[in-house]
Amino acid sequence: MKLKIKDVNFSYGSRPALESVTLSIKEGEIVSLVGPNGSGKTTLLKCINRILKLQKGTVLVEEKDISKLKLKELAKILSYVPQSVSHSLPSTVFEIVLIGRKPHLDWNVSSRDKEIVLNILSLMGLKEMVLRQSNELSGGEFQKVLIARALAQEPQVLLLDEPTSNLDLKHQLDVLNLITSIVKEKNIAAIMAMHDLNLASRFSDKMIFLNGGKIYDAGKPETVLTARNIRKVYGVEAIVNENAGYIHIIPIASVSEG
Amino acid sequence: MKHSLEEAEEIYVKLTSGKILFILGVLIGIVAIAFIAVYIGAANLSVKEVFDTIVAKMFPFMGAESSKIATAIVWKARLPRIVMAIIAGAGLAVSGAAMQGTMKNPLVSPYTIGIVSAAAFGASIAMVLGAGLVGSGRYLVIMNAFLFGVLDAFLIYGIARIRGVTAETLILAGIALMFLFSGLTSFLQYVASEEELAAVVHWMFGSLCGTRWEDVYVAGAIFLSCLPLLMKYSWDLNAMALGDEIAITSGVDTTRVRIYSLVLATLITSGIICFTGIIAFVGIVAPHIVRLIIGGDHRFLLPCSCGLGALLLLVADTIGRTIVAPIIIPVGIIFSFIGVPFFLYLVLTKRKEYWR
Numbered sequence: 001m002k003l004k005i006k007d008v009n010f011s012y013g014s015r016p017a018l019e020s021v022t023l024s025i026k027e028g029e030i031v032s033l034v035g036p037n038g039s040g041k042t043t044l045l046k047c048i049n050r051i052l053k054l055q056k057g058t059v060l061v062e063e064k065d066i067s068k069l070k071l072k073e074l075a076k077i078l079s080y081v082p083q084s085v086s087h088s089l090p091s092t093v094f095e096i097v098l099i100g101r102k103p104h105l106d107w108n109v110s111s112r113d114k115e116i117v118l119n120i121l122s123l124m125g126l127k128e129m130v131l132r133q134s135n136e137l138s139g140g141e142f143q144k145v146l147i148a149r150a151l152a153q154e155p156q157v158l159l160l161d162e163p164t165s166n167l168d169l170k171h172q173l174d175v176l177n178l179i180t181s182i183v184k185e186k187n188i189a190a191i192m193a194m195h196d197l198n199l200a201s202r203f204s205d206k207m208i209f210l211n212g213g214k215i216y217d218a219g220k221p222e223t224v225l226t227a228r229n230i231r232k233v234y235g236v237e238a239i240v241n242e243n244a245g246y247i248h249i250i251p252i253a254s255v256s257e258g
Numbered sequence: 259m260k261h262s263l264e265e266a267e268e269i270y271v272k273l274t275s276g277k278i279l280f281i282l283g284v285l286i287g288i289v290a291i292a293f294i295a296v297y298i299g300a301a302n303l304s305v306k307e308v309f310d311t312i313v314a315k316m317f318p319f320m321g322a323e324s325s326k327i328a329t330a331i332v333w334k335a336r337l338p339r340i341v342m343a344i345i346a347g348a349g350l351a352v353s354g355a356a357m358q359g360t361m362k363n364p365l366v367s368p369y370t371i372g373i374v375s376a377a378a379f380g381a382s383i384a385m386v387l388g389a390g391l392v393g394s395g396r397y398l399v400i401m402n403a404f405l406f407g408v409l410d411a412f413l414i415y416g417i418a419r420i421r422g423v424t425a426e427t428l429i430l431a432g433i434a435l436m437f438l439f440s441g442l443t444s445f446l447q448y449v450a451s452e453e454e455l456a457a458v459v460h461w462m463f464g465s466l467c468g469t470r471w472e473d474v475y476v477a478g479a480i481f482l483s484c485l486p487l488l489m490k491y492s493w494d495l496n497a498m499a500l501g502d503e504i505a506i507t508s509g510v511d512t513t514r515v516r517i518y519s520l521v522l523a524t525l526i527t528s529g530i531i532c533f534t535g536i537i538a539f540v541g542i543v544a545p546h547i548v549r550l551i552i553g554g555d556h557r558f559l560l561p562c563s564c565g566l567g568a569l570l571l572l573v574a575d576t577i578g579r580t581i582v583a584p585i586i587i588p589v590g591i592i593f594s595f596i597g598v599p600f601f602l603y604l605v606l607t608k609r610k611e612y613w614r
Contacts, residue, residue, distance in 0.1 A: 099508060103509040115262055
């Protein structure tokens with residue numbers, strides 16, 4: 001198991017955000033967290049990467065208890081793509097992706113570090129803009145740079161928060177294809193918070209429906225992505241179709257709770 | 259993939275060679291201006307006299323001869339002042355650069371978060387009330403200024419801790435304290451006698467007049483011992499520029515880095531301004547210019563800020579000393595005159611922008 005989460009609880013003040021969440025992810029697996037706004041997707045990711053402090057439960061990355069690891073040790077096996085990042089102190093694309101190598105280096109940048117950075121940039125199709133400033137990039141380009149940075153960290157577990165939110169149709173497919181191929185090839189695990197159910201079902205081995213901080217349902221996309229689940233979790237009446245081998249959701253109407 | 263390795267090296271060289279050239283250029287500039295500065299001044303000494311005087315003291319075995327007057331002018335008046343300008347420029351600039359990095363805000367400096375006004379208040383207490391913890395006379399003022407500067411950092415930390423040490427809480431606490439200490443200083447100025455008021459105002463101009471070697475040693479020792487510790491955080495600051503979430507998941511203990519660099523920057527700043535008075539703007543201008551020219555990698559940004567800060571302050575002081583000689587204009591004033599237009603020119607003409 002790459003990632004094991006056992007009975008995790010977290011609350012902001014008195015408002016519970018996660019309640020006894022338990023799940024595990026194997027090597028080579030991509031898991032999507034889906035659910036409405038405020039259902040705990042981002043909170044769960046932040047509990048796994050220690051941005052938030054676990055209040056109850058355990059998280060094991062590669063069988064190691066994250067609360068007992070040094071931040072730097074954790075950073076060597078786990079990396080994170082946040083939803084948004086500020087540009088207040090801009091840098092070049094190469095330098096930003098190079099920060100992904102930080103957990104692995106002390107001061108000097110080895111040729112291997114530079115090579116890893118460049119390889120990832122070419123895989124992501126960003127090679128032409130290595131010397132561009134981050135604040136001169138489009139939203140989509142910058143999101144790809146942040147994903148490249150997280151991949152340069154060479155993690156065993158990759159956490160992504162809405163990795164496709166700023167990307168156009170083509171780049172959504174490209175980025176998720178790339179993440180899939182890296183996960184399968186290197187036999188690592190990825191867990192991503194997603195809003196787009198069609199994309200999530202297409203690119204994940206497992207989907208987890210979060211609702212009000214609890215796991216409502218989990219399993220293979222074709223078994224859990226049902227009209228009933230969408231209605232219960234999102235409060236939306238939807239038709240679930242299959243088209244050309246891909247699951248396709250057509251939302252019909254918003255319905256009141258129940 | 260041999261090909262990509264070479265290419266990666268090439269890109270890296272492209273990225274770094276400009277930065278290395280920049281620091282070399284600045285270092286050469288400092289040496290050149292220092293030579294000019296030691297040569298020009300109220301007393302007319304020839305280049306040879308100045309040169310001999312320096313050689314005679316530094317390398318006595320070479321048998322260079324120098325007059326007593328020349329020795330006094332060069333070694334007692336000009337050199338300590340020049341060295342202090344270099345230390346002060348370097349120290350204030352690197353403090354600003356480090357604070358901007360930890361707080362992800364290009365407008366933060368030892369001035370904005372109140373260290374300078376706290377030091378001014380400490381100095382004013384000594385000058386107006388004659389009160390202080392350590393020393394007497396000149397040293398009472400210096401020690402008070404230093405201790406209050408450091409006190410400001412502790413107060414900021416104490417206030418910020420209540421809600422968690424983030425960039426926002428540190429900046430807000432710092433700004434509040436800046437206004438508090440400015441107000442307190444104004445109050446002291448209000449109750450001070452004419453003479454005391456003049457002393458306070460003069461201190462607040464920020465001047466390198468009357469710098470002694472022992473001042474240089476103290477400020478220099480603090481600066482040189484804190485600088486490597488600050489430099490050690492370069493990679494952490496690089497990660498923090500992308501926000502705390504990326505920094506933490508890159509293995510950075512952001513709270514620790516914030517507190518330590520705040521303390522180090524405060525020690526450097528207080529160690530300088532307790533001798534010189536308020537010289538503040540260099541802490542924003544120098545790092546800004548360096549960011550515009552070489553970018554935000556703190557491994558280069560911190561040393562380059564040191565170099566550029568030193569160069570700018572040395573130039574400003576040399577101009578202040580000579581432009582209407584024999585009257586000496588305090589460096590703090592001159593710096594605003596030449597620093598601000600230069601800074602605005604760069605900000606307005608360079609294509610990169612920070613506030614998006």
